[in-house]
Amino acid sequence: MDKFQIIQPSALLAPFVKQYWFLRVDSVAQGSQRAIPSGSMGLVFNRGDRIYSSLEKGFQSRSHLFGQSTTYADVYFGKLDLIIVVFQPIGAKAFFKMPMDKLSGQSIVLDALSDSHIMELEGRLMDSADNQTCAHLIEQFLLKRLYQFEEYNFKRLTSAIGAINYRENNVSALAHEACLSQKQFKRIFTDYVGLNPKEFLQIARFTKTSHTLQIQPKMSLNELAYKCGYYDRSHLIKDFKISSGYTPTEFLANCDPCSDYKSLFQSFFMNTKYQ
Numbered sequence: 340m341d342k343f344q345i346i347q348p349s350a351l352l353a354p355f356v357k358q359y360w361f362l363r364v365d366s367v368a369q370g371s372q373r374a375i376p377s378g379s380m381g382l383v384f385n386r387g388d389r390i391y392s393s394l395e396k397g398f399q400s401r402s403h404l405f406g407q408s409t410t411y412a413d414v415y416f417g418k419l420d421l422i423i424v425v426f427q428p429i430g431a432k433a434f435f436k437m438p439m440d441k442l443s444g445q446s447i448v449l450d451a452l453s454d455s456h457i458m459e460l461e462g463r464l465m466d467s468a469d470n471q472t473c474a475h476l477i478e479q480f481l482l483k484r485l486y487q488f489e490e491y492n493f494k495r496l497t498s499a500i501g502a503i504n505y506r507e508n509n510v511s512a513l514a515h516e517a518c519l520s521q522k523q524f525k526r527i528f529t530d531y532v533g534l535n536p537k538e539f540l541q542i543a544r545f546t547k548t549s550h551t552l553q554i555q556p557k558m559s560l561n562e563l564a565y566k567c568g569y570y571d572r573s574h575l576i577k578d579f580k581i582s583s584g585y586t587p588t589e590f591l592a593n594c595d596p597c598s599d600y601k602s603l604f605q606s607f608f609m610n611t612k613y614q
Contacts, residue, residue, distance in 0.1 A: 381404075
């Protein structure tokens with residue numbers, strides 16, 4: 340049986356956390372998914388079999404904090420029982436004091452954080468079968484950390500991310516929105532987001548393009564390129580291939596139809612089969 344449950348964060352944590360995911364697959368056959376760049380980081384607690392990642396060329400740590408990525412990875416699994424805290428683009432910085440770009444393209448095992456509180460949380464989650472209870476435990480952990488967070492630059496970058504969501508793609512304009520010089524903006528953005536502004540804008544374009552493809556599959560590539568901010572059709576195809584491993588046509592053939600319920604999940608994974 341496959342199960343996928345979404346729990347929304349509390350109002351206090353919503354600016355920092357997108358959702359809590361609970362994924363379970365009871366299967367003896369090997370399953371697979373293609374992970375694609377999402378523009379967000381996540382915290383994973385794995386209570387099932389270990390997961391193999393083609394990007395890391397090995398098995399992922401059972402519980403880990405994963406960083407931003409600019410390309411795809413195929414993951415393979417058996418019995419799946421995951422809890423994933425999906426952060427907002429600049430949300431992870433509120434709870435982990437390291438520069439987020441240090442995690443780009445990789446993950447860090449929780450043991451390496453030398454943090455007794457997060458290890459205690461991991462132990463309690465491993466012993467808790469109820470998803471609501473687990474979400475409550477995670478919220479307690481995150482709220483304690485949130486009160487220690489300096490929000491000054493967070494507010495600046497929140498404005499910049501909002502501008503990107505409204506299709507602003509000029510780095511100079513984004514720096515102005517954040518009331519920073521371009522050099523300051525790039526440095527602070529990279530520290531908080533884990534990607535430089537240009538990389539993040541590329542992922543934002545890809546996300547918009549993949550979503551548009553799903554809801555308007557008959558749109559021409561020339562029209563799609565114009566609508567989603569690419570120079571031309573060839574630029575779209577090249578970036579799309581880097582991000583997903585597929586051309587737009589191949590993407591449509593290998594991806595489930597867009598679902599409002601699974602829309603965020605589908606911005607992280609292709610070939611989704613969870614109900």
